[in-house]
Amino acid sequence: MALISVVGLKKDYINEELVTPVLRGLTFSIDRGEFVSIMGPSGSGKSTLMHILGFLDTPTAGQYLFEGKDVSTLSDDELAAMRGHKVGFVFQAFNLLPRASALENIILPLVYTRAPKSEQVIIAKKLLTAVGLEHRFHNTPSQLSGGERQRVAIARALVNAPEVIFADEPTGNLDSKSGLQVMKILQELNEQGHTIILVTHERYTAEHAKRILQIKDGLIVKDGPVESRQLAESNGELIK
Amino acid sequence: MNFYQNLLNTWQIISRNKIRSFLTMLGIIIGVMSVVVIMSVGAGAQSLILNQVKSLGSNLVGILPGKSDDKGPPASVLGIVVTTLKDGDRAALVSGVFPHIVAASSYVRGVDTVTAGGNKTDTNFLGTSAAYPRVENVALLSGRYFSDEEEKGIARVAILGSQARRDLFPDADPLGQSIKIKRTNFQIIGVMKERGSSGFQNQDNQIFVPLSAAQKLLLGIGHINFMRVKVDAAENVDGTIADLKTVLRERHGVTNPENDDFSVRSSNQGLEALTTITNVLKFFLAAIAAISLLVGGIGIMNIMLAAVEERTREIGLRKAVGATSRQIIWQFLTETVIITFMGGLIGIILGSGISIAVAVVAQNRGYNWDLVITPSSIILGCVVSISIGLLFGISPARRAAALNPIEALRYE
Numbered sequence: 329m330a331l332i333s334v335v336g337l338k339k340d341y342i343n344e345e346l347v348t349p350v351l352r353g354l355t356f357s358i359d360r361g362e363f364v365s366i367m368g369p370s371g372s373g374k375s376t377l378m379h380i381l382g383f384l385d386t387p388t389a390g391q392y393l394f395e396g397k398d399v400s401t402l403s404d405d406e407l408a409a410m411r412g413h414k415v416g417f418v419f420q421a422f423n424l425l426p427r428a429s430a431l432e433n434i435i436l437p438l439v440y441t442r443a444p445k446s447e448q449v450i451i452a453k454k455l456l457t458a459v460g461l462e463h464r465f466h467n468t469p470s471q472l473s474g475g476e477r478q479r480v481a482i483a484r485a486l487v488n489a490p491e492v493i494f495a496d497e498p499t500g501n502l503d504s505k506s507g508l509q510v511m512k513i514l515q516e517l518n519e520q521g522h523t524i525i526l527v528t529h530e531r532y533t534a535e536h537a538k539r540i541l542q543i544k545d546g547l548i549v550k551d552g553p554v555e556s557r558q559l560a561e562s563n564g565e566l567i568k
Numbered sequence: 569m570n571f572y573q574n575l576l577n578t579w580q581i582i583s584r585n586k587i588r589s590f591l592t593m594l595g596i597i598i599g600v601m602s603v604v605v606i607m608s609v610g611a612g613a614q615s616l617i618l619n620q621v622k623s624l625g626s627n628l629v630g631i632l633p634g635k636s637d638d639k640g641p642p643a644s645v646l647g648i649v650v651t652t653l654k655d656g657d658r659a660a661l662v663s664g665v666f667p668h669i670v671a672a673s674s675y676v677r678g679v680d681t682v683t684a685g686g687n688k689t690d691t692n693f694l695g696t697s698a699a700y701p702r703v704e705n706v707a708l709l710s711g712r713y714f715s716d717e718e719e720k721g722i723a724r725v726a727i728l729g730s731q732a733r734r735d736l737f738p739d740a741d742p743l744g745q746s747i748k749i750k751r752t753n754f755q756i757i758g759v760m761k762e763r764g765s766s767g768f769q770n771q772d773n774q775i776f777v778p779l780s781a782a783q784k785l786l787l788g789i790g791h792i793n794f795m796r797v798k799v800d801a802a803e804n805v806d807g808t809i810a811d812l813k814t815v816l817r818e819r820h821g822v823t824n825p826e827n828d829d830f831s832v833r834s835s836n837q838g839l840e841a842l843t844t845i846t847n848v849l850k851f852f853l854a855a856i857a858a859i860s861l862l863v864g865g866i867g868i869m870n871i872m873l874a875a876v877e878e879r880t881r882e883i884g885l886r887k888a889v890g891a892t893s894r895q896i897i898w899q900f901l902t903e904t905v906i907i908t909f910m911g912g913l914i915g916i917i918l919g920s921g922i923s924i925a926v927a928v929v930a931q932n933r934g935y936n937w938d939l940v941i942t943p944s945s946i947i948l949g950c951v952v953s954i955s956i957g958l959l960f961g962i963s964p965a966r967r968a969a970a971l972n973p974i975e976a977l978r979y980e
Contacts, residue, residue, distance in 0.1 A: 405892050411973070423977065425885070436885075440891045
C-alpha cells in the first residue's frame with residue numbers, strides 16, 4: 329500500500345467572485361522511503377500541493393489517502409494529530425519562534441504530541457547534535473546563520489519521528505554552500521529510511537531526490553526517476 | 569497538553585515577550601491603580617470635610633441672622649450684612665429657662681494685620697463669648713480662656729491659635745506678652761492646642777478676643793455674625809430648636825414665622841448639606857477614574873492589536889506542528905489571564921499604597937483624613953481592565969485558530 333495516494337486532486341482559490349484553479353486534477357502515489365522532488369516554476373501549484381499533502385490545507389475536489397485513510401473524513405483534532413505525528417515541515421522562511429532558543433524551538437512540537445517532559449530535552453539535544461548544532465543549543469534564531477536556522481528547522485521536523493518530511497524550497501533563502509549542506513542532510517535522512525518530499529523550482533536542487541514530479545499550470549507534466557544524478561553533484565561541486 | 573504544561577508553556581511565552589507582556593500589564597496597572605487612588609482620595613476628602621463638622625458634635629445648633637429656607641444658604645453667607653442678631657439674644661437663651669442648653673457663644677469675625685514686637689501676620693480675629701471652649705470642645709495648650717467678667721468688661725486680652733502663635737512668637741513664650749490689633753494692645757493670656765485645618769479654613773491661624781472688645785474696639789458694631797448653642801444630647805436638639813425659635817421671635821417681635829429674621833440650623837442639617845456637596849465631588853472623581861480606565865483599556869487594546877500579525881503567524885506554526893484549535897485558545901486564555909491577573913494585583917497594591925501614603929501625609933499634616941479603600945473601586949478597576957484584556961487577547965487568537973494553518977502562517 330502506498331504511503332500517499334492522490335486521485336484527481338483539485339484545488340481552486342476563491343477570491344470573492346474570482347475562481348482561480350491552482351491544481352487541476354493530479355493523480356500519483358508515493359511509497360514509504362521515497363525521496364521525491366515536486367518541481368515546477370512559480371505559480372505551478374507545487375507549494376499548494378505540498379500544503380494539501382501535509383494537512384495544512386484542504387483540496388477542493390479529489391481523493392487523498394494517507395496510509396490508506398481518506399484524509400477528508402478526518403476531524404480537525406485528528407488532522408492536528410496527523411500534523412503532529414505523521415509529518416514534519418521545513419519551510420523556506422524557516423518559521424522559527426523568534427525569541428525562543430534552538431532547543432525550545434525543537435521542543436515546540438513535543439508539547440502538543442504529549443511527549444514526556446523528561447524526554448523532551450534529551451530528544452531535542454540529540455537532534456540538534458545530529459544536524460551539527462551541538463554548540464548552538466541556547467542561541468535564538470537571530471543569533472544563527474541562515475543555514476543554521478534551516479538545520480534547526482530540520483531538527484524540529486524530525487522531532488516526532490514523522491512518516492514524511494516536507495521541505496518547501498528549503499534552500500531558497502540560503503547561500504549555495506549552506507543549501508548544499510541542507511540537501512546533504514535530507515539525503516542522509518532518506519538513506520536512513522525517511523520519506524522526503526521536496527518542493528523546489530531549481531533543477532539541480534530537485535536532482536538530489538530519486539524521483540522528480542514535474543508540475544506546470546496545475547498538472548503533472550512529467551513523473552520519473554532522476555536520470556542525470558551526475559549533473560546535480562557536479563553542479564554542487566562547482567558551487568562549492 | 570496538561571494544565572501544568574500549558575502554564576509552563578504560557579510562562580515561557582510571557583517571559584520571551586517581556587516588553588509586550590509588560591506594556592499590556594501596564595495598561596491594566598494604570599487603570600486599576602488610578603481607580604483605586606481616585607476613589608480613595610475622593611472618600612478621604614469627603615471624610616476630611618465631614619469629620620470637621622462632626623468634631624463640633626452632633627448636638628450643636630447654629631443661629632444666623634437673616635431668613636433662609638432649609639435648602640438655600642442664609643443671607644449672611646452671601647456677604648449681605650444683617651444686623652438683627654445681638655448678643656442679648658444669646659443671654660436670653662442661656663438664662664437657665666431651657667434645661668437642655670448647656671452653653672452658647674456669640675461670634676464676630678474680622679481680618680487684620682497683627683503685630684507683636686518685630687513680627688507681623690495677617691490673621692483672623694474672632695470675638696466670642698467666654699463659653700466658646702465649651703461650645704466647640706476645644707482645649708488650651710497653656711494659659712486660660714477669658715472669663716465672663718472679662719468679656720463683659722471689654723478686657724484687652726487675647727488667646728492665640730497655634731499657627732498665630734508660631735507666626736508672632738516663634739521663639740518666646742507668648743503668655744503675658746502683648747500684641748497689637750488695629751492700634752489696640754491686647755495681652756496674651758492663653759494659647760490654643762493645635763486643631764488642624766478644616767476643609768475650608770485654618771482653625772489655627774486665629775486670635776480669640778472677648779466679643780465686646782471685638783465689637784467695640786476692633787469692628788465698631790453692635791450685632792453679632794452668628795451664634796452657636798450647645799444642647800446636652802442629640803435627641804433634645806429638635807425640641808431646643810423649637811424653644812429658641814420661640815424666644816427669638818418674641819424678642820424680635822416676629823408674629824408670623826414667614827417673617828423670621830434669623831435662621832436656625834442643627835449641625836446634622838449642615839452635615840447632610842455637606843454630604844450632598846461632597847458626593848458631587850465623588851461623582852466627579854469617579855468620572856475621572858472612568859476616563860483613566862478607558863485610557864488604560866485603549867493601551868491594552870493597542871498592544872494586543874499590534875501583536876496580532878506576529879501572533880497569527882505563531883499560531884499558524886503551532887498548528888503546523890500539531891496544536892489543535894482548542895489548545896491554542898486555551899494557551900492564549902491562560903496567557904491573558906496570567907497577565908491581566910498580575911497587572912490587576914500590581915494595580916491594587918500600587919493603588920492602595922498611594923492611597924495609604926496620601927492618607928498618612930494628610931494625617932501627619934493635621935488633616936482629619938480617613939483612609940478609605942473601597943472594594944467597589946478595586947472590583948470596578950479589575951473587571952473593566954481584565955475584560956478588555958480578555959477580549960482583545962482572545963479574539964485574535966480565536967480568529968487565527970479558525971484559519972487554515974497555512975493561511976495563518978502566511979498572514980500579513
